[in-house]
Amino acid sequence: xxxxxxxxxxxxxxxxxxxxxxxxxxxxxxxxxxxxxxxxxxxxxxxxxxxxxxxxxxxxxxxxxxxxxxxxxxxxxxxxxxxxxxxxxxxxxxxxxxxxxxxxxxxxxxxxxxxxxxxxxxxxxxxxxxxxxxxxxxxxxxxxxxxxxxxxxxxxxxxxxxxxxxxxxxxxxxxxxxxxxxxxxxxxxxxxxxxxxxxxxxxxxxxxxxxxxxxxxxxxxxxxxxxxxxxxxxxxxxxxxxxxxxxxxxxxxxxxxxxxxxxxxxxxxxxxxxxxxxxxxxxxxxxxxxxxxxxxxxxxxxxxxxxxxxxxxxxxxxxxxxxxxxxxxxxxxxxxxxxxxxxxxxxxxxxxxxxxxxxxxxxxxxxxxxxxxxxxxxxxxxxxxxxxxxxxxxxxxxxxxxxxxxxxxxxxxxxxxxxxxxxxxxxxxxxxxxxxxxxxxxxxxxxxxxxxxxx
Amino acid sequence: xxxxxxxxxxxxxxxxxxxxxxxxxxxxxxxxxxxxxxxxxxxxxxxxxxxxxxxxxxxxxxxxxxxxxxxxxxxxxxxxxxxxxxxxxxxxxxxxxxxxxxxxxxxxxxxxxxxxxxxxxxxxxxxxxxxxxxxxxxxxxxxxxxxxxxxxxxxxxxxxxxxxxxxxxxxxxxxxxxxxxxxxxxxxxxxxxxxxxxxxxxxxxxxxxxxxxxxxxxxxxxxxxxxxxxxxxxxxxxxxxxxxx
Numbered sequence: 293x294x295x296x297x298x299x300x301x302x303x304x305x306x307x308x309x310x311x312x313x314x315x316x317x318x319x320x321x322x323x324x325x326x327x328x329x330x331x332x333x334x335x336x337x338x339x340x341x342x343x344x345x346x347x348x349x350x351x352x353x354x355x356x357x358x359x360x361x362x363x364x365x366x367x368x369x370x371x372x373x374x375x376x377x378x379x380x381x382x383x384x385x386x387x388x389x390x391x392x393x394x395x396x397x398x399x400x401x402x403x404x405x406x407x408x409x410x411x412x413x414x415x416x417x418x419x420x421x422x423x424x425x426x427x428x429x430x431x432x433x434x435x436x437x438x439x440x441x442x443x444x445x446x447x448x449x450x451x452x453x454x455x456x457x458x459x460x461x462x463x464x465x466x467x468x469x470x471x472x473x474x475x476x477x478x479x480x481x482x483x484x485x486x487x488x489x490x491x492x493x494x495x496x497x498x499x500x501x502x503x504x505x506x507x508x509x510x511x512x513x514x515x516x517x518x519x520x521x522x523x524x525x526x527x528x529x530x531x532x533x534x535x536x537x538x539x540x541x542x543x544x545x546x547x548x549x550x551x552x553x554x555x556x557x558x559x560x561x562x563x564x565x566x567x568x569x570x571x572x573x574x575x576x577x578x579x580x581x582x583x584x585x586x587x588x589x590x591x592x593x594x595x596x597x598x599x600x601x602x603x604x605x606x607x608x609x610x611x612x613x614x615x616x617x618x619x620x621x622x623x624x625x626x627x628x629x630x631x632x633x634x635x636x637x638x639x640x641x642x643x644x645x646x647x648x649x650x651x652x653x654x655x656x657x658x659x660x661x662x663x664x665x666x667x668x669x670x671x672x673x674x675x676x677x678x679x680x681x682x683x684x685x686x687x688x689x690x691x692x693x694x695x696x697x698x699x700x701x702x703x704x705x706x707x708x709x710x711x712x713x714x715x716x717x718x719x720x721x722x723x724x725x726x727x728x729x730x731x732x733x734x735x736x737x738x739x740x741x742x743x744x745x746x747x
Numbered sequence: 748x749x750x751x752x753x754x755x756x757x758x759x760x761x762x763x764x765x766x767x768x769x770x771x772x773x774x775x776x777x778x779x780x781x782x783x784x785x786x787x788x789x790x791x792x793x794x795x796x797x798x799x800x801x802x803x804x805x806x807x808x809x810x811x812x813x814x815x816x817x818x819x820x821x822x823x824x825x826x827x828x829x830x831x832x833x834x835x836x837x838x839x840x841x842x843x844x845x846x847x848x849x850x851x852x853x854x855x856x857x858x859x860x861x862x863x864x865x866x867x868x869x870x871x872x873x874x875x876x877x878x879x880x881x882x883x884x885x886x887x888x889x890x891x892x893x894x895x896x897x898x899x900x901x902x903x904x905x906x907x908x909x910x911x912x913x914x915x916x917x918x919x920x921x922x923x924x925x926x927x928x929x930x931x932x933x934x935x936x937x938x939x940x941x942x943x944x945x946x947x948x949x950x951x952x953x954x955x956x957x958x959x960x961x962x963x964x965x966x967x968x969x970x971x972x973x974x975x976x977x978x979x980x981x982x983x984x985x986x987x988x989x990x991x992x
Contacts, residue, residue, distance in 0.1 A: 456930055458749055458756070458796040466932075495798035497930060522932040526944060533939055533963055535970040542933035550755065550927065556981035559755040559780050560927075561974030635966035682931050684949055 293398055298615040302585045305470040305553055308612060309398075317402040321350035323387070324394050331384040332396060337732030338365045338439070342381055342396055349399060358407040361400060366442040366485055367435065367731065369408065369477045370464055372401025375728045376606050408480055425450045426745050429512040431498045431685065434462020435727045436518035436718030438482065439734030440741075441490045447742050451489075452512075454496040459549060462520050463719075463727065466549040467541075467576065469583050472609075475548070499685035504714065514713050514741045517700060518734065521719035522682035526675055527571065531629030536565060536637035540572070540580045540676035547583050565671020566590045569640050571626055572676035573603035574724070578610065580674045581618045593619040593668065595626060597645055597658040621668075623647070625660060629673055640670045678724050689714070699723055707737035715741055748773075749796040750784040757781045758926050758948070760824040761800055771797075774823030774852065779975050780982045787992045801929045802952045807831035811838065811893035814886060816879050816907055818844045818899020822853045824921055825898045833860045840886065841865070844879035844903065848872040880906045887914055894919065897956060901965045908956030918956035922947040924967065939963040 294310045295301075301308055312320065324346045332342040341360050348357035361368045377383075377397035385393035425448050430441045433455035441451045459465045461478045486492050498504065504515055524539035526532050543562070546552040550560035564587040570580045573596035581592045594613070596603060599622050603610060614620070621642070628641040644664035647656040681698045693701040693710035700709055700716040707715040717733025719725055749756045763772040777786040788794070805828050813832050817825030822843050832839045840863040845851045847870050857864050865882045866874030875882065880903075883895070887910070895918045897907040904920040911918040924936035924947040931949035938945050939960035945951065985991040 456798070456932075457928060458798070495796050497798060497801070500799070500801055522930065524932075524934040526934070526937075528944075533937060533944065533967065535967060539934040542927060542935045545927055545933050551753075555974065556978045558753045559978050559982075561971045561978065563970065563974070635963075635970070682949075684930055 293395070298617070301471065302582075302616050305586055307474055308471050311405055312398050312402040314406075317349055317399055318352065320395055320399060321346045323392075324350070325386055327386050331386065332381040332394075335381040335384040337380065337728050338371075338735055340364050340381075340400075345403060346394065346396070346399055349403060354403060354406050354410075357403045361403060364735075365731070366439060367464075367481050367727075368400050369404035369481055370435070370473060371728060371731070372397050372399075372404055373473050373477075374464075374468060374726075375400075376726060378607060380728065408477070426513045427452070427511050428514045428516070428741060428745075429454060429498075429504075429507050430516045430518060432456070432462060432518040432520055432718070432720075433460035433482070433492060433494075434518060434520050434718065434730065435464065436520075436730035436734040436737075437462070437516065438485055439731040440516045440518065440717070440737045441734075442485045442488065443735055443738035444741060445485075445488055445490045447738065449742075449745070450491075452491040452493060454498050455492065455494045456497045456519075457549065458494050460492055460494060462518075466545045467579070469544065469548055469579050470553075471582065471586070472579065497684065499688040503688045508713075514745055515715065516707070516734070516737045516741065517685065517709075517714060517716040517720055518718045518730070518737075519682060519685055519720045520730075521679035521724045523680045524675070525678050525680055527626060527677065529626060529628055531631060531637070532675070534629055534631040534637050534673075535635045536563065536631075536670075536672045537629060538672070538674045540570070540576045540674055541679065543580050543674050544576070544583065547587070553583075553587060562587065563672065564589050565637070567668075567670045568592045568672040568674065569595050569626075569668065569670045570674045570676055571595045572678070573598075573605055573610075573620075574676065574678070575605045575609055576724075577674075577676035578605045578613045578618075580676050581613055582616060584672070584674065585616055585618065589672070591619065592617075593621050595621045595624050595640070595642065597623065597625045598655060599623060599647065602655045623658065625658065626673075627665070629670075630667075637670050637673055639667045640673055641665060641667050679719070680723075681720055697723065704733075705736065706740040707733060708740060713744070715744075748781075748785070748794060748798075750781060750788075751795050754784060754795065755781050756796070756927050756929070758801075758923070758929055760827075760921070760952075762823045762826060774820065776820040780978045783979070783982065784991070787986075798929070802948060803950075805831065805953060807837070808835045809837075812840075812890070813837050813894045813896060814840045814842065814883065814892045816842045816844070816883060816895065816897040816899070816903070817853070818879060818897075818903035819846070819850060820852070821899030821903075821921075821923075822851075825896065826853045826857060828896055828898070829857060829861055839863070840892075842867065842879045842882045842886075843874075844868075844899065845873075846870065878906070879903060880910055883907060883910060887911065887916060891916060893917065895956075896921075901961050901968060904956060904959075905961035905965075908959070908961070912957050919953045920956040920959060921952045922954060922959070922964065923952070924948075924964065925971065938967075 345360040382393040430453045524541045551558040552562035568584040568589040623645040630639040643660040645658035648659040651657040702716040702721045707717045715737045718730035759773040762774045775782045815825045898921040926936040936947040941958040
């Protein structure tokens with residue numbers, strides 16, 4: 293796909309890939325073999341009729357195409373951009389064997405962007421439920437919550453989403469940067485879900501303002517907890533409280549939700565020095581590193597304890613980071629962050645690793661090499677090693693079973709928890725995963741809640 | 748609280764509230780952009796986003812003898828605590844500290860329910876000249892309280908905690924670290940506490956003053972000083988041009 297030139301794009305927050313134009317999309321769609329077995333559909337967590345929407349693009353029936361996508365996916369412009377298609381639908385595409393799978397993600401993005409530009413051609417309907425419909429509360433307006441709410445609304449339930457922050461979207465709003473997912477796209481897709489009849493309450497922290505038991509009294513009959521992975525992990529090494537050390541959550545929230553990249557037009561500041569280290573190698577780490585570059589850092593380094601093979605980020609995002617000049621220090625573990633007397637970061641002290649036997653995740657365990665300690669000069673260190681479950685809501689629900697990491701224990705198939713009317717899905721259950729996995733959980737939860745309310 | 752679209756999210760303590768009327772009162776000193784924006788609002792104006800109350804509620808029951816120390820605008824945060832403590836039958840003494848007479852707040856409203864209110868000013872323009880710790884020292888010499896509450900600038904909370912540590916008097920401080928979401932999501936408000944990292948927003952805001960690393964708190968509180976100044980200049984320039992009020 294055509295993209296912004298790396299030299300240019302590191303100076304702005306505009307989206308990197310341009311997306312297909314009509315000719316490109318129709319040509320790509322024409323390559324689809326329309327397999328009877330539809331392996332791609334089975335590869336999609338939200339069960340999009342992929343051959344169906346692609347055929348419609350090929351035949352220039354764009355209105356039909358977006359309807360097919362939206363029948364099962366309420367956030368297509370988001371998914372077309374941030375889903376790891378290479379591990380899902382495109383991985384099982386028959387053409388993958390020849391090395392050229394259909395670029396399904398790009399087609400999904402094309403057709404949803406087409407709709408946003410040609411809104412009037414598509415009928416939007418408010419499918420709000422009647423007064424008699426059962427009330428369902430969804431906690432968290434991220435990918436899992438939005439999907440579940442939208443599906444339940446379509447089934448005829450009265451759904452309210454309670455969102456803790458001042459904007460809906462969850463990680464789509466505070467986490468993923470503008471250059472990967474423009475915020476107006478998130479706003480548009482959420483607006484559409486709201487317009488279809490879902491009630492959305494921002495600034496509403498369940499566990500603080502009201503508890504689940506209060507909502508039960510208010511007449512809610514079922515609950516879907518999709519509060520995300522909202523408590524950043526730190527490394528517990530000396531120096532982590534120095535001024536130039538951020539959790540990736542804080543760094544990205546300042547940039548994305550609070551728009552610190554527009555400071556001082558926006559009031560929220562951010563400090564990015566000349567030399568920035570990002571610890572970790574997932575998508576969040578890549579997002580942090582690439583944001584730091586755009587905020588004026590001269591040298592940005594990813595510091596990761598294993599090798600390129602084990603990096604959890606999408607290959608595309610690693611490539612984008614490499615193209616933009618991000619340095620990769622692999623088999624490297626920080627052991628200390630040093631600072632000066634004013635509390636500013638000066639150095640990151642690391643050990644080199646070698647790979648040992650595979651651990652419980654199946655990836656080879658990094659083992660530090662004695663005497664390999666070395667220092668890198670740094671001004672800013674961003675810790676992107678994952679998030680744990682946020683306790684604010686969970687500690688207010690008596691009898692809710694948690695696992696040893698503090699995540700909610702829920703059945704991955706039907707999202708049931710230890711409490712009959714409470715369902716849970718997304719990162720609060722699985723720990724940090726992907727947008728699409730959370731959406732898949734939202735879908736499963738909607739079906740289970742429907743079944744529960746009908747029984 | 749977030750005043751407008753461009754605004755920061757910033758934490759304020761509830762000074763008073765009326766559940767029936769559905770009102771909450773906050774007190775702030777107009778120092779930075781956010782507090783200036785808030786103070787520039789008039790009756791009938793609106794605040795874009797308000798969420799809360801967040802953090803753990805203060806326990807005001809069955810404590811006994813309590814000394815509440817409020818420094819500067821922190822006195823407004825000591826007020827509801829003192830009020831709650833009195834309401835629950837505790838013996839409450841309040842020490843208010845301010846730089847000068849003009850900055851002494853809440854004295855009258857505190858005197859309404861508390862007859863032991865001491866005031867100190869740094870420059871002696873009102874009350875006793877000196878610091879809150881001068882009064883505290885004398886009070887704890889005479890009679891050991893069950894608890895000291897200290898709310899104000901980090902340096903004041905540090906001095907109070909140092910003083911009570913020697914006499915093993917339980918001391919709670921209310922921490923005002925820089926926060927974004929206030930729900931534990933960002934970790935920006937983290938404090939060094941008894942060798943561990945705690946989040947002021949969800950683990951606090953009250954902590955045992957004898958376990959808080961105040962130097963770390965002070966240093967982290969200054970990490971945006973330059974930018975805060977720049978943001979204020981930008982805002983004042985907009986006010987001058989009539990683009991903000």
